[in-house]
Amino acid sequence: xxxxxxxxxxxxxxxxxxxxxxxxxxxxxxxxxxxxxxxxxxxxxxxxxxxxxxxxxxxxxxxxxxxxxxxxxxxxxxxxxxxxxxxxxxxxxxxxxxxxxxxxxxxxxxxxxxxxxxxxxxxxxxxxxxxxxxxxxxxxxxxxxxxxxxxxxxxxxxxxxxxxxxxxxxxxxxxxxxxxxxxxxxxxxxxxxxxxxxxxxxxxxxxxxxxxxxxxxxxxxxxxxxxxxxxxxxxxxxxxxxxxxxxxxxxxxxxxxxxxxxxxxxxxxxxxxxxxxxxxxxxxxxxxxxxxxxxxxxxxxxxxxxxxxxxxxxxxxxxxxxxxxxxxxxxxxxxxxxxxxxxxxxxxxxxxxxxxxxxxxxxxxxxxxxxxxxxxxxxxxxxxxxxxxxxxxxxxxxxxxxxxxxxxxxxxxxxxxx
Numbered sequence: 001x002x003x004x005x006x007x008x009x010x011x012x013x014x015x016x017x018x019x020x021x022x023x024x025x026x027x028x029x030x031x032x033x034x035x036x037x038x039x040x041x042x043x044x045x046x047x048x049x050x051x052x053x054x055x056x057x058x059x060x061x062x063x064x065x066x067x068x069x070x071x072x073x074x075x076x077x078x079x080x081x082x083x084x085x086x087x088x089x090x091x092x093x094x095x096x097x098x099x100x101x102x103x104x105x106x107x108x109x110x111x112x113x114x115x116x117x118x119x120x121x122x123x124x125x126x127x128x129x130x131x132x133x134x135x136x137x138x139x140x141x142x143x144x145x146x147x148x149x150x151x152x153x154x155x156x157x158x159x160x161x162x163x164x165x166x167x168x169x170x171x172x173x174x175x176x177x178x179x180x181x182x183x184x185x186x187x188x189x190x191x192x193x194x195x196x197x198x199x200x201x202x203x204x205x206x207x208x209x210x211x212x213x214x215x216x217x218x219x220x221x222x223x224x225x226x227x228x229x230x231x232x233x234x235x236x237x238x239x240x241x242x243x244x245x246x247x248x249x250x251x252x253x254x255x256x257x258x259x260x261x262x263x264x265x266x267x268x269x270x271x272x273x274x275x276x277x278x279x280x281x282x283x284x285x286x287x288x289x290x291x292x293x294x295x296x297x298x299x300x301x302x303x304x305x306x307x308x309x310x311x312x313x314x315x316x317x318x319x320x321x322x323x324x325x326x327x328x329x330x331x332x333x334x335x336x337x338x339x340x341x342x343x344x345x346x347x348x349x350x351x352x353x354x355x356x357x358x359x360x361x362x363x364x365x366x367x368x369x370x371x372x373x374x375x376x377x378x379x380x381x382x383x384x385x386x387x388x389x390x391x392x393x394x395x396x397x398x399x400x401x402x403x404x405x406x407x408x409x410x411x412x413x414x415x416x417x418x
Contacts, residue, residue: 048098052078052086060084066099068092073099106142106209107199110174113213118246119220120175122146123153123193127285127361129293130201131341138203141217141341143293145282146194153179153190188243191223191322194280196295198341217344223280224326226252234271237327252277252347253337256407259352263312269329276332276350283379284361288338289397294351295337296359298379305330336362336376338403351406354388366397372405385414 050057052065059065061080068075071094095103107113111121126147132140151164153171171179179186200215211218227248230241241248253276255264264274283298300306304323305314307330314330317323323330335350336359354362360379366372372390377383389412390405 048100049077051096051098054086054089056084056086058084068094068096070094073097073102075099104208106201107144107197107211111211113199113211113215114218114220115216121197121199122195122220122222123149126283127293127295129285129287129341131287131291131293133342140201142197142199142201142209142211143285143295143339143341144197144199145285145295146196146222147283148281148299149190149193153186153193183244184242185244187322187325188224188246191278191280191326192220192243192246193222194282195220195222195225195278196282196339198339198344219344221251221253221279221339221348223278223322223328224248225278226250226275227277227326229272229275229277230327232272233327235269235327237270240326243326253279253350254347255332255335255350255352257351257353259312259331259356260350263331267311267313269313269331270327277326277328279337279348279350280333282337283359284377286362286364286374288364288402289366290400290402291342291398292338292340292400292403294362295339296361296376297334297337297350298358298360300330300333301358304328304333306334331356334358336406338406340400343400349403353407353409353411355386355411357386358383366394366402368394368397370394371409372402374406385416387412387414 046063049064049066050059052060052067060078061082061084063080065078065080066075067078069090069092071092075096077099097103107121109121109123112119113121121144124147126145127143128145129143130140131143151167151169169180171177175189177185177189179189198217198219198221200212200218201209202212204210224243227243228241228250229252230237230239230248232238252272254260255274255276260274264276279295279297281298281300281303282295285293285295287293303318303321305316305318307315309315312331317330322328332350334356335352336354338349338351340346340348354374354376357378358380360377363375364373370393372392372394374388376386376388378386388406388409390409392405392408394402394405396402
């Protein structure tokens with residue numbers, strides 16, 4: 001048996017796998033081999049040198065390790081030693097990966113790589129997924145979550161800490177905008193910087209991925225997508241159809257499952273029925289075998305109300321929040337959102353059968369002849385682990401119609417006996 005424990009494996013992969021691109025054409029093939037799995041990888045020899053961490057892990061007794069000493073991959077290989085403790089450890093302000101890997105920036109905040117020159121890549125990336133075109137390891141789409149905003153835009157939600165006073169900001173340098181003041185333009189940018197980006201990527205002659213900036217399917221799905229339909233509302237937000245100089249669009253999302261019919265359509269608190277303005281607070285996520293991604297709406301409670309009335313609608317707006325300003329009703333946020341990356345004309349869907357809580361992630365078990373199973377985390381103190389089992393059965397794991405299985409099923413909450 002391998003001496004690499006589950007905890008150690010997670011640490012080694014967590015050091016850089018999400019930010020690294022392997023030079024030979026695929027992270028999965030490099031680490032696992034074609035058709036391989038995690039178990040096979042840890043039972044054999046590692047195909048990479050573990051990054052040395054301050055923790056004295058057992059594997060450092062049996063394997064050489066890579067100790068980072070500077071940025072841009074600088075470091076040294078340390079031999080296996082009986083006592084792997086270190087007298088000191090310098091934290092390197094860089095993405096550190098094993099020497100067998102390379103890491104580089106594919107796209108960054110503020111990059112204008114969309115057909116509309118006013119659109120740009122959002123802030124604070126979290127979950128990232130590569131969706132191949134026709135199974136290619138060299139040509140596909142990149143989905144990137146944008147979870148939340150930070151200083152200076154964060155002053156819209158919390159009181160600006162005194163220690164921030166006088167610190168330089170990057171908004172004007174990157175975006176050409178001053179976002180430190182509370183005004184309509186800043187309010188809009190706050191929600192625009194969340195959500196996600198869909199980017200066409202392709203390997204160049206050097207073997208590195210780069211964004212195809214002229215890609216006509218490059219697009220943003222953000223916190224105010226679909227704002228233009230506010231004009232059809234039945235409440236006081238009918239005239240809120242723009243933010244600053246940006247006008248809203250009609251790229252709204254739709255709901256599926258029980259809340260979509262019993263709350264969004266029947267109660268219809270905003271007059272928009274099953275139409276939903278935007279997605280935001282997007283944390284982790286998952287990729288389906290049929291080529292879509294699910295992005296998790298996590299910490300929505302500070303913008304829209306987490307509590308609901310018996311009819312499923314929110315008890316009221318969070319005072320002075322973005323939700324109140326733009327009329328984002330709470331019951332339409334806090335879901336798992338499926339994005340059809342390869343089908344730009346198809347709307348994103350919020351699957352209410354997967355539950356409303358502070359979603360962190362989702363992992364699937366999709367087997368022909370069996371029910372679809374999804375596992376999800378709830379990222380809060382005292383949160384839970386959830387399991388969704390579809391009522392319908394999977395016929396072909398790659399069939400896009402499997403999306404419908406996420407609309408009807410049973411949601412379980414785990415109870416751990418300690």
